Amino acid sequence: MSRSGDGRRFRDVLGHFPTSVVAITTTGTEGHPEGMVVGSFTSVSLDPPLVSFLADRSSGTLPKIKAAGRYCANALAADQENLSRRLAARGADRFAGVTWETSPSGNPVLEGVVAWVDCAIEDVVTIGDHDLVVGRVKDLHIASAKTPLLFFKGDYGDYFSTTSLLLDQLVGW
Numbered sequence: 042m043s044r045s046g047d048g049r050r051f052r053d054v055l056g057h058f059p060t061s062v063v064a065i066t067t068t069g070t071e072g073h074p075e076g077m078v079v080g081s082f083t084s085v086s087l088d089p090p091l092v093s094f095l096a097d098r099s100s101g102t103l104p105k106i107k108a109a110g111r112y113c114a115n116a117l118a119a120d121q122e123n124l125s126r127r128l129a130a131r132g133a134d135r136f137a138g139v140t141w142e143t144s145p146s147g148n149p150v151l152e153g154v155v156a157w158v159d160c161a162i163e164d165v166v167t168i169g170d171h172d173l174v175v176g177r178v179k180d181l182h183i184a185s186a187k188t189p190l191l192f193f194k195g196d197y198g199d200y201f202s203t204t205s206l207l208l209d210q211l212v213g214w
């Protein structure tokens with residue numbers, strides 16, 4: 042890296058861009074739930090309806106998502122930090138004690154999330170050390186009126202003030 046400095050500086054600066062914490066879920070062998078946490082979920086296209094996330098190519102969960110050919114993006118709520126830590130942990134049964142239902146495509150929809158988007162994998166594009174996993178939207182739903190879980194400067198938070206949410210509901214801002 043030249044003007045952008047080393048990897049540490051890259052992480053520090055990019056950490057100042059807040060992201061929504063999203064659990065990407067699918068099922069593996071015998072319907073066992075699989076998943077990982079990402080901060081890279083985004084919408085891609087309205088027509089056709091496409092979304093995407095970026096997965097590190099060293100991820101152990103990525104091959105399972107590719108093999109299933111489908112995934113559900115679950116927007117975690119502000120009160121789900123512990124769930125995020127569990128789903129991002131290595132070497133653990135990430136879904137132990139986690140309550141979920143099955144989406145129309147067969148992916149886990151986690152209880153208590155803000156919203157979810159159910160997809161079939163449309164394309165996988167290798168970019169640098171990550172794979173961009175593009176999904177064609179099959180179903181989507183606003184699941185609750187909770188505030189979202191955000192990640193900013195290397196930490197979790199709920200940065201929406203009650204005032205701004207009230208204004209949102211009252212004035213439609």
Ligand SMILES: Cc1cc2nc3c(=O)[nH]c(=O)nc-3n(C[C@H](O)[C@H](O)[C@H](O)COP(=O)(O)O)c2cc1C
Binds near residue numbers: 079095096131
């Ligand atoms: C807030 C947050 C955002 C993350 N964003 C990504 C991401 O966009 N892409 C990614 O590959 N891993 C991301 N991770 C790391 C993964 O959640 C997980 O730790 C990693 O995939 C290792 O597990 P795996 O080998 O099963 O994939 C993120 C972790 C956290 C806590």
